[in-house]
Amino acid sequence: MMIAQAEVTSPAAPSAFFDRWADMATWPEWNTDTDWVRLDGPFVPGATGVLKPKGGPKVRFVVAALVPDREFTDVSTLFGARLTFRHLVERTPAGTRVAVTVDLTGPLGRLWNLVLGKGIKASLQADLDRLAAVAAGRGADTARQGAA
Numbered sequence: 001m002m003i004a005q006a007e008v009t010s011p012a013a014p015s016a017f018f019d020r021w022a023d024m025a026t027w028p029e030w031n032t033d034t035d036w037v038r039l040d041g042p043f044v045p046g047a048t049g050v051l052k053p054k055g056g057p058k059v060r061f062v063v064a065a066l067v068p069d070r071e072f073t074d075v076s077t078l079f080g081a082r083l084t085f086r087h088l089v090e091r092t093p094a095g096t097r098v099a100v101t102v103d104l105t106g107p108l109g110r111l112w113n114l115v116l117g118k119g120i121k122a123s124l125q126a127d128l129d130r131l132a133a134v135a136a137g138r139g140a141d142t143a144r145q146g147a148a
């Protein structure tokens with residue numbers, strides 16, 4: 001089930017978004033729900049890592065799909081469910097369009113939606129807006145002001 005979606009258009013090149021996603025240690029600069037993220041190796045399809053959400057337990061994830069400048073999909077394993085963040089990037093005449101969808105699947109998906117869904121829905125657009133500002137070189141402070 002899809003639990004959230006967000007979209008932004010930015011003057012930044014697609015590679016600027018992929019550079020930020022690959023540098024997972026900096027995710028807390030634009031993703032307010034994240035304490036830290038660690039990737040076990042290079043940013044490639046099949047790579048694994050651990051993410052620590054604020055107020056929650058550590059979660060293992062895998063880079064399920066990675067097509068440079070086009071798609072980045074990460075899947076977190078929850079007890080009885082899978083949480084998937086799919087990032088699609090497209091160059092348009094207006095700039096770079098980034099669309100993010102968040103899905104929950106598995107037998108306990110509905111339960112996890114009750115636990116996580118509202119928070120993800122509430123923060124996804126603002127986090128993507130901050131990422132777009134950072135990717136465009138405006139910095140997280142500028143994005144926070146724009147999102148406020």
